[in-house]
Amino acid sequence: MRADARRNYERLLDAARSAFAEHGVDASLDKIAQRAGVASGTLYRHFPTRLDLVEAVLAGQITELGDLGRGLLDAADPFDALRTWLRATIIHGVTYRGLAAAMMNSAIRSDLVSGLHAQLFEVGAALLDRAWQAGAIVAVDEADVLKMAGGIAWAAQDDPAQADRLLALLMNGLAAPRP
Amino acid sequence: MRADARRNYERLLDAARSAFAEHGVDASLDKIAQRAGVASGTLYRHFPTRLDLVEAVLAGQITELGDLGRGLLDAADPFDALRTWLRATIIHGVTYRGLAAAMMNSAIRSDLVSGLHAQLFEVGAALLDRAWQAGAIVAVDEADVLKMAGGIAWAAQDDPAQADRLLALLMNGLAAPRP
DNA sequence: TTGCTAACCGGGGACATAGTCCGTTACCGT
DNA sequence: ACGGTAACGGACTATGTCCCCGGTTAGCAA
Missing domain, CATH: 1.10.357.10 (Tetracycline Repressor, domain 2)
Structure with missing residues (x-):
């Protein structure tokens, strides 16, 4: 796994943890991506579905x-x-x-x-x-x-x-x- | 209160009860209106907000x-x-x-x-x-x-x-x- | 019965969000 | 150093939902 891919993966996971903690499992995926500092496309590459x-x-x-x-x-x-x-x-x-x-x-x-x-x-x-x-x-x-x-x-x-x-x-x- | 207005009011309340029971308090208001057999405008007349x-x-x-x-x-x-x-x-x-x-x-x-x-x-x-x-x-x-x-x-x-x-x-x- | 008006209908704008697509970037093996 | 390719960015479409608004209908008092 490429270094940047792994970094983004971790960032997304962190952001998701926070977002889920704050807004429940229905938190906006776009906002999670934004919070992680990546584009939505990247989120969907790593996690195809919610x-x-x-x-x-x-x-x-x-x-x-x-x-x-x-x-x-x-x-x-x-x-x-x-x-x-x-x-x-x-x-x-x-x-x-x-x-x-x-x-x-x-x-x-x-x-x-x-x-x-x-x-x-x-x-x-x-x-x-x-x-x-x-x-x-x-x-x-x-x-x-x-x-x-x-x-x-x-x-x-x-x-x-x-x-x-x-x-x-x-x-x-x-x-x-x-x- | 006019007869039809009261009837619609009751219907909306019934539909809301069902919908809330089924999907929680975030149920779609449009669908509640539909289920009650009235148009969405009627719902908002009776209940301006969720x-x-x-x-x-x-x-x-x-x-x-x-x-x-x-x-x-x-x-x-x-x-x-x-x-x-x-x-x-x-x-x-x-x-x-x-x-x-x-x-x-x-x-x-x-x-x-x-x-x-x-x-x-x-x-x-x-x-x-x-x-x-x-x-x-x-x-x-x-x-x-x-x-x-x-x-x-x-x-x-x-x-x-x-x-x-x-x-x-x-x-x-x-x-x-x-x- | 007749006319006033409250109440209704349903189309449509505005907005948020899920998920796709493809041109561009930059990592990494050689 | 360099080239192939994985990974990225971000605009775009589709969908669902809230809520408003003007024209129309029909309940009810006189």
Whole structure:
């Protein structure tokens, strides 16, 4: 890949991240190109459709969250590990206004996005199962918890402090009752 | 108000409800007019701006929910009353894809919408306070619960059954621990 | 019934945006 | 250094949408 092509690719990805964070996944592609300092034709060369661009941005995010989650599978306290991972996931959703959130909600459908979604689900489910087997949380559908996280991210879009409070509420609902 | 004018007004409101439910608050106004069987000019005569239309639709919804909530203030079981009202609120949010939900999230700002929001908050807070004074739920910020309801409505957009499960999760988090 | 006028219709301008095309530029292997 | 070609720029078309406006229709009071 030629040097200028790679540079423009990175610039476009950065601009898309910002734009998606600011205006959601429906942000104007022309403006993204402008913001990246390239012409619209260049954008379309790298990302033929809007979905391609969304996928590229999402892929980075999801991979990060996946790595974090897998790392937390060894943590001492399964309940705490779950909370930490959910918090990171929600913060991502809050920051990239409805990006990860939109994905959790499957508003966007494609093979690649489905794959990313599956990856996220897999990690979340593993953390939930571990907490359940440790007797730290009640039995619950993993997908529900993920959806809930997406909902929290959406509901607390412009207030990270509120996101924390809502997460606390969720964790309270998950926690196994004291015997 | 002339008979045909009122008829068209109602038709437009119906069409707007459907369209908003289907495509969110950004639905095309021209298509709403078309769906209502009137020309676009007629729509703009009744509702000069998009906001006017959204307000009109919301006003109906919120009033209903307000009435329901006030009625439930006399119910025998405060916890159950709270659940019933939250359920109705979420279902509304689910049905009118992100309409009430968008409002709970204050995505749309106007004096009238703010008033509606306040009305909804007042009723929700009253139900929550009553449940708290009865010792049925833990202490919690009323606004957080409302936001959470909005989040659930958003997250479970196309699956009412899931909305019920998420609500159960929320209620579990609210319930006061057995002493 | 008749006439006034509110209400309606629908064409069209203005604007934003998606995506295409091709002449031009400049990177990079030799 | 140099030439082939990948990559770029930016104008252009197509599309969808908001909203206005003048001519026309039809509800309703007298």
